[in-house]
Amino acid sequence: MPGQLLELNPPIVEHIEVGIFVVNSAFEVQLWNQFMVRHSGKTAEEVLSHNLFDLFPELPQKWLEKKLRSVFLLKHFSFVSWEQRPYLFKFPHNRPITGGVDFMQQSCTFMPLRGEQGQIENICALLYDMTDVAIYQRQLQQALHQLEETNNRDALTGVFNRRYTMQRLLNEAERAQRYHSPLSVLMFDLDHFKQINDTLGHLAGDEVLRVCSRHVVQLLRESDILGRFGGEEFLIILPQTDLDGVKLLGDRLRHAIEQLDVLIEDKTIQITASFGGACLMEGMQDIEDLIQVADLALYQSKHAGRNRVTVC
Numbered sequence: 001m002p003g004q005l006l007e008l009n010p011p012i013v014e015h016i017e018v019g020i021f022v023v024n025s026a027f028e029v030q031l032w033n034q035f036m037v038r039h040s041g042k043t044a045e046e047v048l049s050h051n052l053f054d055l056f057p058e059l060p061q062k063w064l065e066k067k068l069r070s071v072f073l074l075k076h077f078s079f080v081s082w083e084q085r086p087y088l089f090k091f092p093h094n095r096p097i098t099g100g101v102d103f104m105q106q107s108c109t110f111m112p113l114r115g116e117q118g119q120i121e122n123i124c125a126l127l128y129d130m131t132d133v134a135i136y137q138r139q140l141q142q143a144l145h146q147l148e149e150t151n152n153r154d155a156l157t158g159v160f161n162r163r164y165t166m167q168r169l170l171n172e173a174e175r176a177q178r179y180h181s182p183l184s185v186l187m188f189d190l191d192h193f194k195q196i197n198d199t200l201g202h203l204a205g206d207e208v209l210r211v212c213s214r215h216v217v218q219l220l221r222e223s224d225i226l227g228r229f230g231g232e233e234f235l236i237i238l239p240q241t242d243l244d245g246v247k248l249l250g251d252r253l254r255h256a257i258e259q260l261d262v263l264i265e266d267k268t269i270q271i272t273a274s275f276g277g278a279c280l281m282e283g284m285q286d287i288e289d290l291i292q293v294a295d296l297a298l299y300q301s302k303h304a305g306r307n308r309v310t311v312c
């Protein structure tokens, strides 16, 4: 047979859609099937009796030598999955580049082959093309990630929804208590929003909510979390922020919202919002207490005439 110095079942070995190659204890190639020829671009004549690592410098030599030596020594099968090590050989693949994998993804089984005296003379490697599986798994993970993202977002504004915001607040409160770092929340509510709905229509009200939340997000830090709490009420979680910081941010956001021109059809309208801030204190039982204090501060802002910031 052209592709082998060893007698294995020739037609199967040559034509199976699995890479099969055999090396001896000096890592010299003893068998090289059609799959390996096709994907490596090297014919059996070019590789037989040559050292595998000289032929393919891209192989992870140190790791693979250790793996092969352990098969010789322990006389056991060994396996490496594409999930641990995406590929051994840099074989191209013919899948769309949008799949996001650079080379053929490979899993490999190493099988000890006994000589006539029962000693291990060679190792047969079976190389499986796992590219499709890897691409599907990647796509599945992306889809799950997107689903999770959508599940955490408010459909109208795209900011986080109430459930997710509460979950994050719980996590941030635990972290703040563990590391003794400040944590604040800033609640805000658009003023006279009902009037916008009543005079310009519900769709205009929706657009105001969208524009306003987009604008606020841009003014926050990466670590801040903006959530829509319900209706026209929002909550911002501010890790590493004390009451002075909340007041400062509240003033900045209040001013920014006041300055915002919201274009509804061909009219621009102005809006304002009232703010209430609170900082996590010792003695608070849970995050509900923190929200309650912020809510109270917000109520005071409304009560004092709206378009203002109160922190407690």
Ligand SMILES: Nc1nc2c(ncn2[C@@H]2O[C@H](COP(=O)(O)OP(=O)(O)OP(=O)(O)O)[C@@H](O)[C@H]2O)c(=O)[nH]1
Residues within 6 Å of the ligand: 156, 189, 190, 191, 192, 193, 194, 195, 197, 201, 202, 203, 204, 205, 206, 209, 230, 231, 232, 302, 306
């Ligand atoms: N367009 C729109 N309106 C909403 C949405 N959710 C709640 N609203 C409306 O928001 C309005 C809130 O009214 P109020 O609670 O009286 O508050 P307000 O008019 O802003 O008055 P103050 O908060 O006291 O300044 C109601 O008319 C709700 O129908 C929404 O998703 N889209």
